[in-house]
Amino acid sequence: AAQLQAAGFQVDYAVVRLPDLGEPGEGDPGARVALVAARLGNTRLIDNIEF
Numbered sequence: 001a002a003q004l005q006a007a008g009f010q011v012d013y014a015v016v017r018l019p020d021l022g023e024p025g026e027g028d029p030g031a032r033v034a035l036v037a038a039r040l041g042n043t044r045l046i047d048n049i050e051f
Contacts, residue, residue: 004038012044013037019050 001014014036037046
């Protein structure tokens with residue numbers, strides 16, 4: 001979130017979750033999904049990426 005804010009975004013929401021949207025446990029292996037909602041000027045951007 002800090003990098004987005006440094007680039008001029010106003011971050012509303014930024015989290016990392018499991019693909020089923022559950023919270024990952026400590027050392028939990030497997031895929032993750034990043035969920036982000038942020039504003040840039042008057043535009044609200046909502047995105048996700050699995051990694």
